[in-house]
Amino acid sequence: MGSNVRGRAAADGTQRSVGVHVDGCGVGANDHASWAYSTDAERARLATAWVEEGLAAGRRAMYVGNGSLSSLIGELADVADLGARIEGGDLVVASADDVYDLRAPIDADQQLRVYAAAVDAAFEAGYLGLQVAADITVLVDDPERRLAHLHWEQVADRFISANPLSPLCLYDTRQIQGLDAIAAVHPLQGPGPPAFWVFGTGPRSASLRGEVDALSVDSLRDIFRTMPSTDVLDLSELTFVDGRVADTIHGELLRRRSHGDRIDLRGATTFVRRVWDLCGFDPELLGP
Incomplete structure (x- = not known):
């Protein structure tokens, strides 16, 4: 890197x-x-x-x-x-x-x-x-x-x-x-x-970049739980996730939405979408 x-x-x-x-x-x-x-x-x-x-x-x-x-x-x-x-x-x-x-x-x-x-x-x-x-x-x-x-x-x-x-x-x-x-x-x-990394690209937007696997998924979960609710999170430079990571992201999206605390995703790569699909998750949660 x-x-x-x-x-x-x-x-x-x-x-x-x-x-x-x-x-x-x-x-x-x-x-x-x-x-x-x-x-x-x-x-x-x-x-x-x-x-x-x-x-x-x-x-x-x-x-x-x-x-x-x-x-x-x-x-x-x-x-x-x-x-x-x-x-x-x-x-x-x-x-x-x-x-x-x-x-x-x-x-x-x-x-x-x-x-x-x-x-x-x-x-x-x-x-x-x-x-x-x-x-x-x-x-x-x-x-x-x-x-x-x-x-x-x-x-x-x-x-x-x-x-x-x-x-x-x-x-x-x-x-x-x-x-x-x-x-x-x-x-x-x-x-x-x-x-x-998860870093701001503007006052109400952020980017998730790099590789997340089982060794770092707990850190990503904590980041999602404490992320500002105004964020739109870009995934276009997220180069690797596995099933556990996808499950964590999916669970945190649903948990936050159940509390009226929404985070929107965008820009997911073909690879991320493939893992998401294999897990059987709603593709609309990944955004455009």
Whole structure:
């Protein structure tokens, strides 16, 4: 699956990068990445690179993490003119509990208002957008919080697809495992290639891309369960499913519709339609 792909157009013409995130590849105003790090030095390096790219592009940069402000600022020591950047408002450093409510699972609508306001403030201050490196480890270390966070990431990604907010979501593999679903809803991922992606192509549209099999079907199920109900999901780049995956998609479509929470599909390939037909499912559920 190679390196990241520049030039994937969203529904409104916005360009997004999709694939494996590579440092220094050039972060677009609507890019959204995740990275599974394993050392403090790796986190500092990634946060520094993301922040520097945002500053170079004329965006306000922001670093959010769990810890004291002095320790977080220390991680960005390699940023040129660090003190002046912070003092002048080009770079904002914040503790996670100043940006997120850590007392309960994340409220997607409330959190979106926080970031939308931060984007507006960046514009009003003369910047071209907001670029954020955020360590989400503390947000997802409790498994009970993960489905809510998975919904938040998808809500945020649809917003990002049409607004100049470019976040890098970092998480510590020494503390948490099993975040495949959360990683999969980021168009850019690292350090390795994902099996599949679900990412926004517009405020009310998304694409399911790649290969989904029995090893990743549970992640796909959780993504469907937390997907925004406004989505139209394009399947034209879904290259492989098996019977269990088709059954999971079918079941989630019916479950959501039974609750008045509809997701529409479109663009299914001949291969996907063949598997769907072999399972005996209603072809109309796959859409046009």
